[in-house]
Amino acid sequence: MTHLDANRRDDDAPLPKVVIIGAGFGGLAAAKTLARAPVRVTVIDRRNHHLFQPLLYQVATAGLAPNQIATPIRAIVRKQKNAHVALGMVEGIDTANKAVMLGAGRVSYDYLIVATGARHAYFGHDEWERFAPGLKTLEDATEQRKRILLAFERAELEDDPAERARLTTFIVIGGGPTGVETAGAIAELAKKALARDYRRIDPKSARIVLIEAATRLLGAFPEDLSEHARRALEKLGVEVRLGHAVTDVDEEGVTLGDEGIDSRTVIWAAGVQSSPAARWLDISADRAGRAIIDADLRAPGHDEIFVIGDCAAVNDANGKPLPGVAPVAKQQGAYAARAILAAVKGERLDKPFRYVDYGNLATVGRQAAIADFRGFHLKGFIGWLVWCAAHIYYLIGFKNRIAVALDWTWSYLTFERGARLITGDVVTEAPYHRDKREAA
Amino acid sequence: MTHLDANRRDDDAPLPKVVIIGAGFGGLAAAKTLARAPVRVTVIDRRNHHLFQPLLYQVATAGLAPNQIATPIRAIVRKQKNAHVALGMVEGIDTANKAVMLGAGRVSYDYLIVATGARHAYFGHDEWERFAPGLKTLEDATEQRKRILLAFERAELEDDPAERARLTTFIVIGGGPTGVETAGAIAELAKKALARDYRRIDPKSARIVLIEAATRLLGAFPEDLSEHARRALEKLGVEVRLGHAVTDVDEEGVTLGDEGIDSRTVIWAAGVQSSPAARWLDISADRAGRAIIDADLRAPGHDEIFVIGDCAAVNDANGKPLPGVAPVAKQQGAYAARAILAAVKGERLDKPFRYVDYGNLATVGRQAAIADFRGFHLKGFIGWLVWCAAHIYYLIGFKNRIAVALDWTWSYLTFERGARLITGDVVTEAPYHRDKREAA
Numbered sequence: 099m100t101h102l103d104a105n106r107r108d109d110d111a112p113l114p115k116v117v118i119i120g121a122g123f124g125g126l127a128a129a130k131t132l133a134r135a136p137v138r139v140t141v142i143d144r145r146n147h148h149l150f151q152p153l154l155y156q157v158a159t160a161g162l163a164p165n166q167i168a169t170p171i172r173a174i175v176r177k178q179k180n181a182h183v184a185l186g187m188v189e190g191i192d193t194a195n196k197a198v199m200l201g202a203g204r205v206s207y208d209y210l211i212v213a214t215g216a217r218h219a220y221f222g223h224d225e226w227e228r229f230a231p232g233l234k235t236l237e238d239a240t241e242q243r244k245r246i247l248l249a250f251e252r253a254e255l256e257d258d259p260a261e262r263a264r265l266t267t268f269i270v271i272g273g274g275p276t277g278v279e280t281a282g283a284i285a286e287l288a289k290k291a292l293a294r295d296y297r298r299i300d301p302k303s304a305r306i307v308l309i310e311a312a313t314r315l316l317g318a319f320p321e322d323l324s325e326h327a328r329r330a331l332e333k334l335g336v337e338v339r340l341g342h343a344v345t346d347v348d349e350e351g352v353t354l355g356d357e358g359i360d361s362r363t364v365i366w367a368a369g370v371q372s373s374p375a376a377r378w379l380d381i382s383a384d385r386a387g388r389a390i391i392d393a394d395l396r397a398p399g400h401d402e403i404f405v406i407g408d409c410a411a412v413n414d415a416n417g418k419p420l421p422g423v424a425p426v427a428k429q430q431g432a433y434a435a436r437a438i439l440a441a442v443k444g445e446r447l448d449k450p451f452r453y454v455d456y457g458n459l460a461t462v463g464r465q466a467a468i469a470d471f472r473g474f475h476l477k478g479f480i481g482w483l484v485w486c487a488a489h490i491y492y493l494i495g496f497k498n499r500i501a502v503a504l505d506w507t508w509s510y511l512t513f514e515r516g517a518r519l520i521t522g523d524v525v526t527e528a529p530y531h532r533d534k535r536e537a538a
Numbered sequence: 539m540t541h542l543d544a545n546r547r548d549d550d551a552p553l554p555k556v557v558i559i560g561a562g563f564g565g566l567a568a569a570k571t572l573a574r575a576p577v578r579v580t581v582i583d584r585r586n587h588h589l590f591q592p593l594l595y596q597v598a599t600a601g602l603a604p605n606q607i608a609t610p611i612r613a614i615v616r617k618q619k620n621a622h623v624a625l626g627m628v629e630g631i632d633t634a635n636k637a638v639m640l641g642a643g644r645v646s647y648d649y650l651i652v653a654t655g656a657r658h659a660y661f662g663h664d665e666w667e668r669f670a671p672g673l674k675t676l677e678d679a680t681e682q683r684k685r686i687l688l689a690f691e692r693a694e695l696e697d698d699p700a701e702r703a704r705l706t707t708f709i710v711i712g713g714g715p716t717g718v719e720t721a722g723a724i725a726e727l728a729k730k731a732l733a734r735d736y737r738r739i740d741p742k743s744a745r746i747v748l749i750e751a752a753t754r755l756l757g758a759f760p761e762d763l764s765e766h767a768r769r770a771l772e773k774l775g776v777e778v779r780l781g782h783a784v785t786d787v788d789e790e791g792v793t794l795g796d797e798g799i800d801s802r803t804v805i806w807a808a809g810v811q812s813s814p815a816a817r818w819l820d821i822s823a824d825r826a827g828r829a830i831i832d833a834d835l836r837a838p839g840h841d842e843i844f845v846i847g848d849c850a851a852v853n854d855a856n857g858k859p860l861p862g863v864a865p866v867a868k869q870q871g872a873y874a875a876r877a878i879l880a881a882v883k884g885e886r887l888d889k890p891f892r893y894v895d896y897g898n899l900a901t902v903g904r905q906a907a908i909a910d911f912r913g914f915h916l917k918g919f920i921g922w923l924v925w926c927a928a929h930i931y932y933l934i935g936f937k938n939r940i941a942v943a944l945d946w947t948w949s950y951l952t953f954e955r956g957a958r959l960i961t962g963d964v965v966t967e968a969p970y971h972r973d974k975r976e977a978a
Contacts, residue, residue, distance in 0.1 A: 146687060163605040172735035182737050185691040203695065247586060251625040255643065295612035297622050504944070 113138045113180075114442050116435075117198055117205055119188055120213035121148050121171045123424040124407035127431030128211050133178045135439050140182045140205060142198060146170055149236060152424060153489060155276055157239035158365075159246065159283035160291070164236045188214070191378040193400060209402050209438045212375045212389075213431065216408040216422060219371030219386070226347040230271060230364035233280070242365060246284065249363045250292060253299045260360075266304040267361040269352050271344055272368030273310025274317070275460045278327055280367055281308040282463035285334040306336045307359060309352065311343040311368075316460055316468075318421055323468040326477050330466035344368075370422060375409040384411040384419075393450035395434050404437065406430035412451065420453055424492075429453055461485045553578045553620075554882050556875075557638055557645055559628055560653035561588050561611045563864040564847035567871030568651050573618045575879050580622045580645060582638060586610055589676060592864060593929060595716055597679035598805075599723035600687065600731070604676045628654070631818040633840060649842050649878045652815045652829075653871065656848035656862060659811030659826070666787040670711060670804040673720070682805060686724065689803045690732060693739045700800075706744040707801040709792050711784055712808030713750025714757070715900045718767055720807055721748040722903035725774040746776045747799060749792065751783040751808075756900055756908075758861055763908040766917050770906035784808075810862060815849040824851040824859075833890035835874050844877065846870035852891065860893055864932075869893055901925045 114137045118125045121143040132139050147168040156162040175181040186200040191212075197204040218232025231241060246268065253265035268288075270281040288304035295301070308315075308331060314324040315331075315338065328338050339354070346353035351361040372387035379397050382390045388411035389397065395410065397403040407427035412420050420426045433451045440447050457471035459481075467481035476484055554577045558565045561583040572579050587608040596602040615621040626640040631652075637644040658672025671681055686708065693705035708728075710721040728744035735741070748755075748771060754764040755771075755778065768778050779794070786793035791801040812827035819837050822830045828851035829837065835850065837843040847867035852860050860866045873891045880887050897911035899921075907925035909916035916924055 146691065163603050165603040170735075172732075176734055184695060185688075186695065248625075251586065255624060255626070292612075294616050295610075 114208040114438075115140070115206060116209045116211070116438055117142065117207035118211045118213060119143075119198060120215060120407070121145070121174075121183075122151070122213055122215050122407060122427060124427030124431040125211065125213035126171075126174060127428040128213065128406070128435040129175060129178065129181055129431075131432045131435035132180070132439070135180070135435075135442070137180060137209075137438070137442060138182070139175075139178070139180050140184055140207075141171060141175065142184045142186060142188060142200065142205065143171055144185070144187045145235075146172070146185055147236075148174060150489075150492070151234070154233055154236075154239050155280045155283055157236065158233055158242035159280065159287050160243050161283060161287075164240065168236060188378075193379060193403070196402070207402075209441065210404070211431070211434050211438075212379070212397075212403065212405045212409060213407045213427065214373035214375050214409050216370040216372045216386070216388075218366055219369045220366070221369055223347070226366070229349055230269075230347045230352075230366040232366040233276060234370075245363050246287070250288075250296065250299065250301060250304075252362075254296050262299065263305075264351065264360045265362050266299065266301070267307070267351070267359065267363070268304065269307045269309065269359060269361045269364045271309050271347075271352065271364065271366050273308060273312065273315040273338075273340070274367060277308060277310070277365075277367035278315055278331065279461055280365055281306055281336045282331055282334055282461070282466075285331070285336050286463045289335060307339060307361075308336050309339045309342050309344060309354065311341070313341050315340070319458060319460065319468060319470055320473075320475065323470055323475055323477065327460065327462050327466075327468055330462040333466075334463050370408065372409045375405055379403060379405070386411075394437060394447065395430055395451050396437075402441075404434035406434055412453075414453055425456065426453055459485050459488060554648040554878075555580070555646060556649045556651070556878055557582065557647035558651045558653060559583075559638060560655060560847070561585070561614075561623075562591070562653055562655050562847060562867060564867030564871040565651065565653035566611075566614060567868040568653065568846070568875040569615060569618065569621055569871075571872045571875030572620070572879070575620070575875075575882070577620060577649075577878070577882060578622070579615075579618070579620050580624055580647075581611060581615065582624045582626060582628060582640065582645065583611055584625070584627045585675075586612070586625055587676075588614060590932070591674070592715075594673055594676075594679050595720045595723055597676065598673055598682035598686070599720065599727050600683050601723060601727075604680065608676060628818075631843075633819060633843070636842070647842075649881065650844070651871070651874050651878075652819070652837075652843065652845045652849065653847045653867065654813035654815050654849050656810040656812045656826070656828075658806055659809045660806070661809055663787070666806070669789055670709075670787045670792075670806040672806040673716060674810075685803050686727070690728075690736065690739065690741060690744075692802075694736050702739065703745075704791065704800040705802050706739065706741070707747070707791070707799065707803070708744065709747045709749065709799060709801045709804045711749050711787075711792065711804065711806050713748060713752065713755040713778075713780070714807060717748060717750070717805075717807035718755055718771065719901055720805060721746055721776045722771055722774055722901070722906075725771075725776050726903045729775060747779060747801075748776050749779045749782050749784060749794065751781070753781050755780070759898060759900070759908060759910055760913075760915065763910055763915055763917065767900065767902050767906075767908055770902040773906075774903050810848065812849040815845055819843060819845070826851075834877060834887065835870055835891050836877075842881070844874035846874055852893075854893055865896065866893055899925050899928060 116132060116137045117140045118128050119142045121141050126148060129139050129141055147170050150167040153162060153167045157164055172183050188198055188200055190199045192199060197206040217234050220226050233239060249265045253262045256262045256265060268284050270277050285306045288301045292301040315327050316324045331338050342354040344352055345355055347364055352359050352364055376383035376389035381397055384390060388409055389405045390411050391397055391405045395404045395406055397405055407430060408422040414420055430451060437447050459469045461467035466478055467485035469476040469481045469484050556572060556577045557580045558568050559582045561581050566588060569579050569581055587610050590607040593602060593607045597604055612623050628638055628640055630639045632639060637646045657674050660666050671678060673679060689705045693702045696702045696705060708724050710717050725746045728741045732741040755767050756764045771778055782794045784792055785795055787804055791799050792804055816823035816829035821837055824830060828849055829845045830851050831837055831845045835844045835846055837845055847870060848862040854860055870891060877887050897909060899909045901907035906918055907921035909921045909924050
């Protein structure tokens with residue numbers, strides 16, 4: 099039996115208990131804001147590590163290793179004396195008795211911050227996931243890395259030209275930052291890092307297709323930067339298909355209305371679905387499953403519960419939904435923590451949450467990034483340097499910063515990829531492909 | 539259909555075909571020796587990477603990340619124009635028609651080098667594997683890392699003192715180099731790196747037990763160095779149990795005759811079994827399954843087939859079996875390659891294979907290593923520096939050397955562990971433990 103409130107050796111004082119579910123950007127910002135406060139903080143996560151999700155596509159495309167973008171949660175909060183960490187899968191929230199249900203145990207709270215994020219979603223086509231996996235966890239990333247690298251390996255052994263073409267065609271669905279960055283990274287992997295590694299196929303002739311249903315890439319950016327990103331991708335050899343909605347995905351590839359594009363490696367970067375925070379709290383959700391909360395981030399009817407980050411639906415001053423990005427989650431985490439500190443003192447913050455947008459960054463391979471800082475636009479190499487600096491700066495953990503900087507410098511100078519490992523079950527055919535052959 | 543001899547774009551000359559199965563130390567040494575020879579080399583492996591196995595225990599104990607000890611085979615042989623790589627699982631060898639059977643395809647050869655290594659073995663107790671996994675692949679290592687780290691996480695949430703003690707007891711079975719190095723590394727992980735990370739348990743009080751059936755550790759070393767290693771381990775807090783044979787392993791721990799030691803995390807480092815090279819070639823094998831071959835490493839009855847490394851049983855000049863270590867495999871690989879070069883010219887090497895033993899190294903945590911260079915013994919800090927230098931020197935890939943050196947310097951200065959990730963399915967209970975609870 100697990101009962102986190104019993105048998106503590108470091109704390110018998112009746113401090114208010116703040117429980118944070120999720121050690122993403124939002125949850126950790128909340129924990130940090132509470133560092134010196136007279137509260138007891140418990141961070142619950144089903145992973146033992148915080149993940150720097152903005153660089154996950156680099157793991158999926160063999161540019162970085164998993165440990166370079168992940169840091170153990172315990173190491174992050176080690177020096178925060180009032181912080182505890184519990185590794186476990188949340189099964190529900192007992193709001194009546196103020197407890198989080200964690201497997202066989204319960205963790206009781208006085209204040210609760212729900213920051214459980216989102217997963218990728220398929221708009222009612224869950225059957226596509228098998229053929230077009232998404233990218234949210236380290237396991238997703240190493241699985242994608244395996245699929246991409248195995249496709250080249252299988253192509254090298256393949257005699258049928260049509261099958262070889264299918265194997266060296268890579269389709270990325272979704273023209274947001276993840277899709278754009280992934281497509282650019284696959285193009286560089288194929289055309290630079292792998293170029294000299296095969297004897298029978300020419301990885302440089304790989305076909306990379308990026309599909310977006312809207313009429314431009316990166317809808318959150320100004321139009322001139324979207325256009326710049328499209329041109330940069332095309333310069334890298336990526337086919338950008340705008341205004342095309344995917345109508346089917348199967349083991350043979352992707353269908354766009356009347357057109358079929360054959361491919362054995364399809365990557366989904368088109369949509370997300372919130373974690374079940376709203377369901378746990380029994381409150382309303384928007385279409386993406388995000389909890390609809392009050393302007394001070396409190397769950398309606400639960401003054402002691404806050405919902406933040408990708409699982410919360412919050413609008414900006416113009417009534418436009420805030421995007422699911424790290425800065426929003428971090429600012430919300432800090433706000434919720436401050437609101438809890440006020441409540442502990444019997445006070446209430448006098449202003450609702452307001453997001454301050456410092457800027458927006460995306461990259462398209464080496465030397466081409468776009469940045470929008472409140473209307474000040476950066477492109478090309480300067481944009482790329484700013485992007486590198488910002489991402490390295492925000493990577494948690496001093497050593498990770500050095501290791502990533504070393505890796506990027508290395509990649510920059512040599513076009514080499516540092517993390518080209520295929521781990522997990524190794525088969526020269528993708529599982530669904532094998533099933534088909536066995537059935538045939 | 540796969541047929542590696544067809545459709546080559548770079549090579550139509552009828553060069554002799556040398557096929558090497560296995561890209562370990564032996565296979566790669568053979569490939570390298572053939573670099574400028576007038577032959578076509580094909581390296582077959584079921585992984586896309588060469589693994590630096592001597593450091594695998596560092597991955598299992600969260601000291602290094604997988605990509606730091608693994609290098610893509612294609613990257614290693616990239617500049618070797620006559621080398622081809624095929625990723626696939628060998629299913630057998632058709633010696634009559636001189637072809638390796640690789641899934642649906644065949645790879646024909648004029649000369650064959652079998653260098654498929656060994657797996658850990660349980661001396662007829664395969665049922666122990668579930669509770670005491672071994673260490674031969676990157677997946678083994680990340681699985682062990684997960685078990686070790688999850689044991690601490692589960693202990694932190696556990697209220698029952700007896701179960702908490704079981705969870706913080708780690709047993710390593712086997713007192714050879716892998717067992718000694720693993721036990722030392724777990725002790726340092728628990729007593730240094732994790733020491734400040736938990737709030738309810740004290741990782742420093744973790745119990746680490748190393749069990750060896752013989753009367754001393756590291757049987758391949760001189761007695762004074764064995765004794766030094768034992769004392770160094772005990773200084774780190776490891777209980778060394780010599781002269782104890784394991785009679786049972788189950789989910790509750792390990793049984794040594796009348797004595798039971800409770801533990802939820804048992805690691806097997808006690809024995810290896812050869813890959814099925816002898817069976818594929820239909821030749822005799824010794825008790826460990828290693829192919830019994832001629833003094834010139836040829837398979838009896840097959841002048842064109844060589845067996846090298848951990849899957850070959852070869853004796854030294856005194857009739858003592860050669861150990862399964864990297865230097866033996868490398869020298870055998872080079873010898874087999876030279877024998878093939880001679881055969882291509884219609885000649886034959888005039889000397890049988892003779893192993894030159896330059897020395898033996900093992901480490902026991904920080905600052906304590908032992909080295910035996912032809913009777914010249916090194917211990918302690920100097921031994922450790924020599925061990926570090928030797929291992930970093932032999933790591934394939936310039937960047938890996940820098941990354942590992944950086945990581946070790948970092949670990950040395952901070953006692954921090956760079957690779958403390960739990961990946962794969964995350965549960966707070968080990969699978970077998972959960973099964974039991976569900977059944978209860």
